Amino acid sequence: MKIGVIDYGMGNLFSVEQALKRLGVDVVVTADEAQLEAADALLLPGVGAFPDAMKRLAETKLDAFILAQKEANKPLLGICLGMQLLFEASEEVAPTKGLGIFTGNIERFSGVSRIPHMGWNDLQLHQTPAWLQDELPAERHVYFVHSFYAANMDDAQLVAFADYEGVQVPGIVMNGSFTGMQFHPEKSGQLGVFLLEQWLKGVAATC
Template sequence: MSQIVTVVDYGRGNLYSISQALRHLGCEARITSDLAAIEAAERMILPGVGAFADGMEGLRARKLVGPLKAYCASGRPLLGICLGMQLLMDESEEFGTHPGLGIVPGRVTRLPQVAGYKVPHVGWSPLVPASPWKGTALADLGEKPFMYFVHSYAVAPSRPADRLAMTPYAEGEFCSVLKSANVSGCQFHPEKSAAPGLKILANFVRNLQESAR
């Protein structure tokens, strides 16, 4: 039986690529902004590209803020991708301070401007463990898997335990994967990160995070 993954459509994501990646893994992507479908979802991806405030506006306009919070509070698995991960935080400093969903404590901050490094950070960078990957979406990825990033901001979770992986950049590092109980997020695009990225989606679909429920 093919697994169904609910992909939240709030007008801000490359939904075609995500749905193709899920199809490749034998899953069905149910792309929706329908409240009933979100309430009934068993596994959810919150995608997104673009600016933070604009993304929150997209959620608000579709009355999705409350239902997304309720979904996460229910213990069902959610994976935020790129902007979709950033929206999980308390607030972002992108173009002024804007409140987020407040599902994971912490902020979204701009990557530091360091000589020799560009912002946006575009390209393939490695993941380094911050917490054990066993039983998470990063299980069995091998050492230092490279993923495709394109972003100017990154999450800074308040609780160190919420950091699952870090990525070195510009003489520092940022949190590239977070996991807080049933809620995960990745700053890179797994649907654009070749075989290792597909592996993350496959892990998520196979519900390795089930143990957190």
């Protein structure tokens, strides 16, 4: 199996690439559409600010490419900022439109004692994603680090969330072949490995 990591110049791709390699898949990190097209599934990573990321995607025309992949039902996993970009809009730095695949908008935390939401929080399953084949382990902590979160989202697209001082933080979201994870599965120990593995199994089942 081959995973295409979309390289649009934002953030640290090394850890996620390594995590996938440890799971025995081929990984290609590229901005080249032909190579991404040839992969069985795509990964949209991202660390940094939302407007910079959208600008980069527009400049490289990868925004249109990603939307076309949704139409084609290609599996894609967005991680952290890579998940947020799939929503309608964000208020980070300046109001910016996103890719609009998920309903909802990205807002800064308010009414919490600490920002960023940094550390290990437990996932509560809202519904079972199609790619989850095996039972979720009892230990459900994953590693979050973010100051903005997906608000006003469509309940039908919510898979799992974490509670941060009363704020429901979407942790896993899903719409058709597209999945988003707000936390970092590549930094979330055993459970992170399990979730990546399950997602890959789901990909293997569809291709």
